[in-house]
Amino acid sequence: RQSAIAAALGFNQSAPPIEFMTKTPETVFGENTFSKSVMKKRLPKAIYKSLMQTIEAGEKLDPTVADVVASAMKDWAIEKGATHYTHVFYPLTGGTAEKHDSFMAPTGDGGTLAEFSGKELCQGEPDGSSFPTGGIRQTHEARGYTIWDVTSPSYILENPNGTTLCIPTAFVSWTGEALDKKTPVLRSMKALDAQAHRITKLFGHDTKAFVASTAGPEQEYFLVDKNFYYARPDLLTAGRTLFGAAAPKGQEFDDHYFGAIPDRVLSFMFEVERELFRLGVPIKTRHNEVAPGQYEVAPIFETANVATDHQQLIMLVLKKVAKKYGMECLTHEKPFAGLNGSGKHVNWSLGSSELGNLLDPGDTPHENAQFLVFCAAVIRAVYKHQGLLRAVVASAGNDHRLGANEAPPAILSVFLGSQLADVFEQIKTGGASSSMPRGTLEVGVDTLPPLAKDAGDRNRTSPFAFTGNRFEFRAVGSNFSIAGPLVAMNTIVAESLDYCATKLEAAVAGDASKLHGSVQKLLTEIINECGSIIFNGNGYSEEWHAEAATRGLLNNKTTPEALPALMAPEVKELFSKYQVLSERELESRYETYVEQYCMTVRVEANLTKKIARTMIFPAAIRYQRELAATCTNLQALGYEFDTKTLDKVTGLVKELQDSITDLAEASADGCEEMVKCCEVVLPAMLRVREASDKLEAIVADDLWPLPTYQEMLFIK
Ligand code: ADP
Ligand code: MG
Incomplete structure (x- = not known):
């Protein structure tokens, strides 16, 4: 903890400064998006018009348009240094998911060529079973599709070592059910x-x-x-x-x-x-x-x-x-x-x-x-x-x-x-x-x-x-x-x-x-x-x-x-x-959210036990030992020593131990039931915290292992 404080205080900005004078916000806005204005510049008029009908009036996408758009998008992306593209999708975890593919395809004569077809733009096929689906997809029926969302602009994500074309997509199962967060937004x-x-x-x-x-x-x-x-x-x-x-x-x-x-x-x-x-x-x-x-x-x-x-x-x-x-x-x-x-x-x-x-x-x-x-x-x-x-x-x-x-x-x-x-x-x-x-x-x-x-x-x-x-x-x-x-x-x-x-x-x-x-x-x-x-x-x-x-x-x-x-x-x-x-899609969401709630509580319970046992408890007994040693030594020399602090620490160490035992018991079944997580496990975690927080107020500062609220919130 002390070295964390020293390092935080010694922070030195290493990020290169932004060229804010030469590159004003207006000039950079949208430079990494395949925006309407880029499309207008790069697509044949008829194709652009047809695409806008889809984006703005919600009309069905004309499949012949896709090949032309894909090719223009690829050229644009490659000019921006892209070597890969990814269908970005939004699984029920609430996060963002992506699977990257290279544009490169072998030409058969030992060379490669950058390719990107309308089909590749419109549809991808990631594994549908590795994301929470609330029972819609099992591991043995994994097929899932990502489908290009024409209405959300594609963009380039940069990394110091390369850039990637990102295409926002909807994610559905082989059976047509929405496995993601985007599909229902569009439907609604x-x-x-x-x-x-x-x-x-x-x-x-x-x-x-x-x-x-x-x-x-x-x-x-x-x-x-x-x-x-x-x-x-x-x-x-x-x-x-x-x-x-x-x-x-x-x-x-x-x-x-x-x-x-x-x-x-x-x-x-x-x-x-x-x-x-x-x-x-x-x-x-x-x-x-x-x-x-x-x-x-x-x-x-x-x-x-x-x-x-x-x-x-x-x-x-x-x-x-x-x-x-x-x-x-x-x-x-x-x-x-x-x-x-x-x-x-x-x-x-x-x-x-x-x-x-x-x-x-x-x-x-x-x-x-x-x-x-x-x-x-x-x-x-x-x-x-x-x-x-x-x-x-x-x-x-x-x-x-x-x-x-x-x-x-x-x-x-x-x-x-x-x-x-x-x-x-x-x-x-x-x-x-x-x-x-x-x-x-x-x-x-x-x-x-x-x-x-x-x-x-x-x-x-x-x-x-x-x-x-x-x-x-x-x-x-x-x-x-x-x-x-x-x-x-x-x-x-x-x-x-x-x-x-x-x-x-x-x-x-x-x-x-x-x-x-x-x-x-x-x-x-x-x-x-x-x-x-x-x-x-x-x-x-x-x-x-x-x-x-x-x-x-x-x-x-x-x-x-x-x-x-x-x-x-x-x-x-x-x-x-x-x-x-659909009813099945709704049920799958319910199941996923229940599961996520329980998993979150389970992880937190495990963390609470681990930190309490391996960080807080050792710090507490070290301080207790120091106090006890001081007490014994002073008494051996004939001094009186007020054991108030030692008594308090001893009491809190017991409180900590007992609460850890209770939490271990409360979470022994792996936290699978929502109500139990809420009514039994979380309160048990809180009791461990209470004991620990009281110890934090009394244990010697140099022995305390975790960065404190004061340090985390005020050292900037
Ligand atoms: P405040 O903190 O006062 O609530 P902010 O300016 O931080 O307001 O945010 C207000 C948000 O509401 C902005 O993102 C703004 O663009 C958004 N907003 C304004 N008009 C609309 C609208 N018609 N539909 C949706 N969001 C809107
Ligand atoms: Mg507000």
Whole structure:
């Protein structure tokens, strides 16, 4: 530990500085992506046009196009130094997977030629059984395919020794089931598009443009010096500290949030942003977060599918670049007990190139009416599917965060802001009220005053907040792929829009003059049925928990309570109805997430035992021996020695030993059951930690083996 401190203090930047004067951000943006503008330059006009039809209007890919695109893509990649290509895919682990193939093929005369066919671009065949499939694929039926996702740009990943062409793909089994996170995102976008069009059509916008869901994810993370990271088996293997007493100073001074960014960290951020820029990821925001050592990065929003792929790249680049600056980037939801954890706020909306953002209140009453239908559909969706939304953010890591007084509670609710809440409050009673400051709500929507963009205050405690022109889902964990939450949001809102469209179509029955009356009636119905999900107060408070219970809202505090919602009949029906996930695909996800939860707890239990036995216990008894020796020696010389400290250490050593024994017993069966993991194993781990953390406060500093919170959080 002492040498880790010395090494951290002696950090010397070795990463070569960025040429920021000669290569400005505009010139590097997208230089490593096979972007639309590159395609436009390199593809024959007809091919480019056909491809754009697929990318922008969701039309079927013309197979003859693929060969031409492949060849252009290969030439472009080779000019960028690429020797290999890989179909990148997104397995259910939430990570990113890739299998690399060389472009080179032997020519038969002893030479080689770079080749890349349309078929190779469109389809790959990795082993489908080596990733979690929740029973869909067995080892003996391994066939899986990766299929080119035309809508997400391919890119070049650089390494000092070569570069690779990366092609985002969907990953499906030989039997056609989705084995990945991307496929359902694409399917759910299609479902949302179809239903959104029915609504806009009712309002007279009969357009063809694809209505896409959009996402802008804010990523929180911690940075620690790599010397501490490697001296911490828990951080290295579990991504979070399983031991560690609170630092004398934590985040209570609120002096880190938005504070000046330390130089080394700023250098790191500049490089992260530059790398992401080169990959076409539109990074926008950076700042310090609440906890010491915690930061945030956020891009400008993109369509859900591209945003999801880019989010994975953001995590990858954060981790990669951190190493260059002698640091590790932690994306675990709760790396340090007692300090704020990290989340990923997923800003979500929907819109099209022709209609713009459909959750923008707009300036005219007409737009407002359509906006209110979309907004009410979201409220209804969250109310109807609280369980599902909670389930898609459930993980062992996020359990440490949701519900602690720093992150949204495990109870789903919708924050609307005062103006919008007031509008819906009036709609509840039929919209006849006349007391709105700017006009009345008679036939509600028709005469509704224009809503200001910032129609309300900000509320940091709400898990699902309306923030002016989008909703922000804040319960997502920092280590998550945003795919799951987006699939859930797209699908539940598609269902709600379907419900609204069906009602309105029937009520209007071709007579447009009936639209506003029907909208008013529908909004009133929805708000009366689902309005209990709206909450504008403090989500951290005790009172809210009590009130939410009386409102009958779900409060699934832990993963074992939350995940079973995935298997609820209405959720199965929802996903099959909109062809997002078949029953079997949904089950496979449930099984995978249960397994991941149990595996995480098992690994943490093993680590806790190992660290406690081989690092903490030895340090404790060494100190105990020193104290005992001092005591014996002094007594032999006739001195008195107060044995208070020795008594305390002895008591804690026993507490540590006993708790290790209990944990060994609790985890003896290998941690296979979710509920037992949660209710027995985790508390047993915590008792080992408690004993250890008390020892940390008393054992001689030079004997303590693990880098302390103070060192990890404040040496930068
Ligand atoms: P804050 O910290 O104030 O919540 P940030 O600026 O850090 O906000 O992040 C807001 C995110 O919301 C950005 O990624 C932004 O691009 C995104 N966003 C804005 N408009 C939309 C939209 N229509 N759909 C999805 N995301 C959006
Ligand atoms: Mg935010």
